[in-house]
Amino acid sequence: MKRFLLAALLGAVSMVFSPLSAAEPKLGDPAPALQIAEWVKGNPVNLADLKGKKVAVVEFWATWCPPCRASIPHLTQLQKKFKDVVIVGISDEDVATVKKFVAKMGDQMDYVVAVDKDEKTGQAYMGAFGVDGIPHAFVVDKEGRIVWHGHPMGDLEKVLEELQAGKFDLEKARKRAEAQEKLEAFQEAVIQDDQARIEALGRELEALDAEVGPLLRDRKFNAAEIRDLIRFQMTLAEYQQALATEAPAETLAGLEKRLEELAPKDFDLAGMKRRLGHAQVFRQYFRAVVGRGDTNQVEKLTSQLKELSGVHPDDLNEWAWALLTDPRVRQRDLALATHLAKAALDASGATNASILDTYARALFDTGKVSEAIEYQKKAIAVAEDEPTRQALRETLSQYEAKARK
Incomplete structure (x- = not known):
């Protein structure tokens, strides 16, 4: 429960890294050496060799982690943008799993990828800093110091730009890191209903928010407002x-x-109740098709899903994508997936890149390659940022390659 607000604001999944017994690290400390079982993609990286030459980004991720996969196009874009930066993505999974994933990603994952050696690198970074959610990135400056860490979709690009321009403020970064720790303590105080601590930490966080800039991604820190949001x-x-x-x-x-x-x-409480009811139907269906539920109910649940009305387009899109891509699905009903994807498209007005991308995938998987290319191009046209457009272009190139065969 401790990190649920931060996860909601940034997007992360939890892992467990035991804190090391040494003195608590801080920004500005020397970066530990990378202990790697195998370098899967790119040349081996020795941080000592980069001192005085390049900045390093050490990012922890996993193939099974949706937010990690969502961050990959952004990291690829950053690697292309910053020539004096070396990005290293480190997973603690088995080598075969990582190799298969990286090979499938191809140029979409265009930076160094490695497998941790007995979780030693993860412990030296994630465990030492008390971080338990991935994806998470650490920036090592040209002096070999850890100067920032956080979600790669957060301030990473801004930090790299400041380092490149010689404008990075380490002291300010330390204060922001302190603020993040206090924010977690504030959440814990709310969970425990510790009024005195809520008030004290709230005052400190409001002052830090004013001093070093917004502590939360989408809003100014207001103690009473955030307290109520956590309780909600x-x-x-x-x-x-x-x-x-x-x-x-x-x-x-x-x-x-x-x-x-x-x-x-x-x-909208009534709307939320409807969404939860819809989600319950899909949950039962999904459990059945991955072998964890009653497979005799698949036909009945398929009909129920098709008959649902007023389903939120984001939910339809999520369901369709799961049916199209989740490797656990034993009975992949492409007709149902296409129906859900088309319903999402119609409900959204064909203005959402993710929904267009899903519908294009459904068309591609059902052999309608020309139509898939058409809708993938539409997805690119409405995408709101360059990392997303780049990822969509990579998918488009796969569809076009299929069309040429």
């Missing part, structure tokens, strides 16, 4: 669990009342 998210998680376990009506009513009291002013 806690109650929402409890409510979702109650729905999933078919809790008594009075329990649900009590949770709904608390949600209404804590909810942001634009929160």
Whole structure:
């Protein structure tokens, strides 16, 4: 529970790295050497050899981690943009798994990739800094010091630009790192309902937010507002669990009342309940087709999914993508996946790059290559940022290569 707000704001999945017993590290400390079992892509990287020459980005990721996969096009774009930077993606999975994934990614993952040696590098970086969520990147400057760490989709590009321009402020980075620790402590205080600590940390965080810039990705830090947001998210998680376990009506009513009291002013409780109900149908279907549920119910659940109305386009898109790409699916119903992808497309007005990309994939997988190319081009046209456009172009090139055969 400790990191759920940060994860919601940045996008990360949890892993476990035991903190080392040595003195707690801080920004500006020398970067530990990379201990690698095998270099999967690119030349081996020795941080000592980079001193005085290049900046290094040491990023921890995994093939099974959706936020990690989403970060790969961005990291590839950064590697192309910054010629004096070496990006190293390190996984602690087995070598065969990483090699297969990297080979499939091809030029979409165009930076150095390695497999950790007995998790030693992960412990030296992630464990030492008390980080338990991936993807997570560490920046090592030309003096061989760790000067920043965080989510690669966060301030990484800004930090690299500042280092390149000679404008990076290590002291400010230290204060921001201190603020992030206090933010986690603030979350913990709210979870424990420690009023005195909530007030004290809230004042400190508001002051730090004013001094070093926004601590959160999309808003200024307001202690009362963030406190209520954490409480709302806690109650929402409890409510979702109650729905999933078919809790008594009075329990649900009590949770709904608390949600209404804590909810942001634009929160739609009725809409959320509908989405959770829709998600429950898909969850039952997905469990069945991956072999963890009642396979005799697949036909019935397929019909239910097709008959659902008012489903949020993001949910339809997520379901379609899972059915098209998740390797655990034993019964891949391309007709259903295409139906869901088309429903998402129609509901979104064909203006969402991710939804267009999913529909193009459904067309491609059903042999409609020319149409897939058409919709992939539409996805590129409406994409909002260059890393996304680059990833979509890579997919388009695969479709075009198939069309030429």
